[in-house]
Amino acid sequence: MSSQTISPSRLAELAARIRAARNSEVPTATPTSIANEERVSGVASTSPLLLESTLTTSTTDKYGNHITYNDAQSSFVKMAGVEGRSAVLIGAAGTGKTTCQKGVVQALIQSGRAGILDSQGHKHLPPGQVPGIVIVAYTRRAVANIRRNLPADIQANCITIHKLLEYQPVYYDVEDPSTGDTKTTMKFEATRNADNPLPTSIRTIIYEESSMLGTDLYGKVQAALSHPVQEIFLGDIQQLPPVFGPAILGFKLLSLPVVELTEVYRQALESPIISLAHRILSAKPILPSELAEWKKPGQMTLHPWKKKISWEDALHTAGHFFISALNNGAYNPEEDVILLPFNKAFGTDELNKIIANRIARSRGATTYQIIAGFNKLHLSVGDKVLYDKEDAIVQDISPNPTYYGAQPIAASPTLDYWGFDPAFHATTSDVGDGDIDLLLNQIAASETGEDRVKKASHIVTLKMLDSDTEVRVESAGDLNSLILGYALTVHKSQGSEWRKVFLVLHQSHNTMVSRELLYTAVTRAREELYVICEPDHFVKGIASQRVKGDTLEEKAVYFKGKLTEGFTLEG
Numbered sequence: 001m002s003s004q005t006i007s008p009s010r011l012a013e014l015a016a017r018i019r020a021a022r023n024s025e026v027p028t029a030t031p032t033s034i035a036n037e038e039r040v041s042g043v044a045s046t047s048p049l050l051l052e053s054t055l056t057t058s059t060t061d062k063y064g065n066h067i068t069y070n071d072a073q074s075s076f077v078k079m080a081g082v083e084g085r086s087a088v089l090i091g092a093a094g095t096g097k098t099t100c101q102k103g104v105v106q107a108l109i110q111s112g113r114a115g116i117l118d119s120q121g122h123k124h125l126p127p128g129q130v131p132g133i134v135i136v137a138y139t140r141r142a143v144a145n146i147r148r149n150l151p152a153d154i155q156a157n158c159i160t161i162h163k164l165l166e167y168q169p170v171y172y173d174v175e176d177p178s179t180g181d182t183k184t185t186m187k188f189e190a191t192r193n194a195d196n197p198l199p200t201s202i203r204t205i206i207y208e209e210s211s212m213l214g215t216d217l218y219g220k221v222q223a224a225l226s227h228p229v230q231e232i233f234l235g236d237i238q239q240l241p242p243v244f245g246p247a248i249l250g251f252k253l254l255s256l257p258v259v260e261l262t263e264v265y266r267q268a269l270e271s272p273i274i275s276l277a278h279r280i281l282s283a284k285p286i287l288p289s290e291l292a293e294w295k296k297p298g299q300m301t302l303h304p305w306k307k308k309i310s311w312e313d314a315l316h317t318a319g320h321f322f323i324s325a326l327n328n329g330a331y332n333p334e335e336d337v338i339l340l341p342f343n344k345a346f347g348t349d350e351l352n353k354i355i356a357n358r359i360a361r362s363r364g365a366t367t368y369q370i371i372a373g374f375n376k377l378h379l380s381v382g383d384k385v386l387y388d389k390e391d392a393i394v395q396d397i398s399p400n401p402t403y404y405g406a407q408p409i410a411a412s413p414t415l416d417y418w419g420f421d422p423a424f425h426a427t428t429s430d431v432g433d434g435d436i437d438l439l440l441n442q443i444a445a446s447e448t449g450e451d452r453v454k455k456a457s458h459i460v461t462l463k464m465l466d467s468d469t470e471v472r473v474e475s476a477g478d479l480n481s482l483i484l485g486y487a488l489t490v491h492k493s494q495g496s497e498w499r500k501v502f503l504v505l506h507q508s509h510n511t512m513v514s515r516e517l518l519y520t521a522v523t524r525a526r527e528e529l530y531v532i533c534e535p536d537h538f539v540k541g542i543a544s545q546r547v548k549g550d551t552l553e554e555k556a557v558y559f560k561g562k563l564t565e566g567f568t569l570e571g
Helices: 008-022 048-052 071-082 097-111 140-148 152-157 215-223 248-253 272-281 288-294 311-328 348-362 436-448 450-454 476-480 507-512 515-522 537-543 552-560
Strands: 058-060 066-068 087-091 133-137 158-160 167-175 182-190 204-207 230-235 258-261 300-304 336-340 367-372 375-380 384-387 390-399 455-464 469-475 487-489 498-504 525-533
Touching: 071 087, 071 097, 071 258, 087 097, 087 248, 097 133, 097 204, 097 230, 133 140, 133 152, 140 158, 152 158, 167 469, 182 469, 215 248, 230 248, 248 552, 272 300, 272 515, 272 525, 272 537, 288 300, 311 348, 311 507, 336 348, 348 375, 348 487, 367 476, 375 390, 375 476, 384 455, 455 476, 469 476, 498 515, 515 525, 515 537
Parallel strands: 087 230, 087 258, 133 158, 133 204, 204 230, 300 525, 336 487, 336 498, 498 525
Antiparallel strands: 058 066, 167 182, 367 375, 367 455, 384 390, 390 455, 455 469
């Protein structure tokens, strides 16, 4: 049976026929979530004869090529799509996870197990006749990539986990015990929870990039479910383990049926990026003399440093390289990303400043110095940032009227991201010398140190791109967790994909370069990869394995990490 898209009317007709064929409705859900295959198998029992007829044997991959399922893919489509069991699918890049997931979705729809989704007022789920399947990922970039490979009828069912939980800024009035004053504080919280559960018509939740899903966020989804659902986890254990804590994938690998895809499709290997990824996984080093052979104009470049230089000189050189790339269009900050192993020294912190400063100056943006505790930030409206592990854009920057600490340098279109304004050699501020009351308040605040630690000089309004909400960030602690988002660490890039990826490596990064870091960075590129590296990075890095273990079980334990306190597999 060939792959096809089912219209909403056909879907409703097919679902009605199947319900009539089994002469009973789906059993009433109990108010608890499902996390094991025995309970999942009872969600929607259907005639085995009818189920077998829905199993497709071929489809098209994300490149548009017609393919036939291999044995492992057929097994997973049958298990998850036909039998409706919760399960885990893992595989490296190019093994067909996306293709397999597409087959599962189609089988669930055709078997009638998906049902019809009633969004019940959910802000981000589509209304109308669509299947009761929700496909979620941690980042909007991952969601965009998944949508491109789904039938049109179900693309709107693919959203970020933050949108599924309807994250919103929530404001609280709290009393300061030291002064008795009432202050307003903001927390970014899930508004879907046990008191406001997710729609009961959701039959299946598919977690893409589940190696990036922490047990804390997964627990919030479980808490928001008042009914049993089928759970499907897709992931790649060849990547770096997450830095934020244990990944739910480690637990599910040890508690659910697992299918691992190991066969790499020939069509995928036609991409030099996928070929390089599997060369890295093979543990076969790429010698310095081979680097030039990997050059494919417009697709891949492995460019070694010509000689050993200090990290300071390397940073200076990289800064000039990216400014030049900005000027000639080789680097587009809207679609491309720069990856490095860490933040400090020759890392993302300084490179972000170089790029943000160049962009701000080129568009004549006003730059603000923001004092947040003992730190100083420099931002402009329109900057790309990362806040609470989510992509965001700076929408507005305004003085904080409740801040009475030391005053920042005045905002200016000539103020740079290191706090120097060539138009004003002396430090200036937004506060006039004649405002005696404000100056007295500043002196009092500086004596207690309270505002300097807790409050920030400005309020920054962000457009959160993954959850599609606006938040106001005003405390010093929250602003200090906000970082520029042009250059990211490889760890922070997980779960996302960009048109073009620049991977910058230097000898000062040697202790961080591993097989998993190289593989993770390389597979973030959708169309083009440009690597700047030491000549031996693809020798030493490939030889260094970060995720310990040779078997699937051993790697699962490594991903599992330490169990979060209070967390159970049932949520």
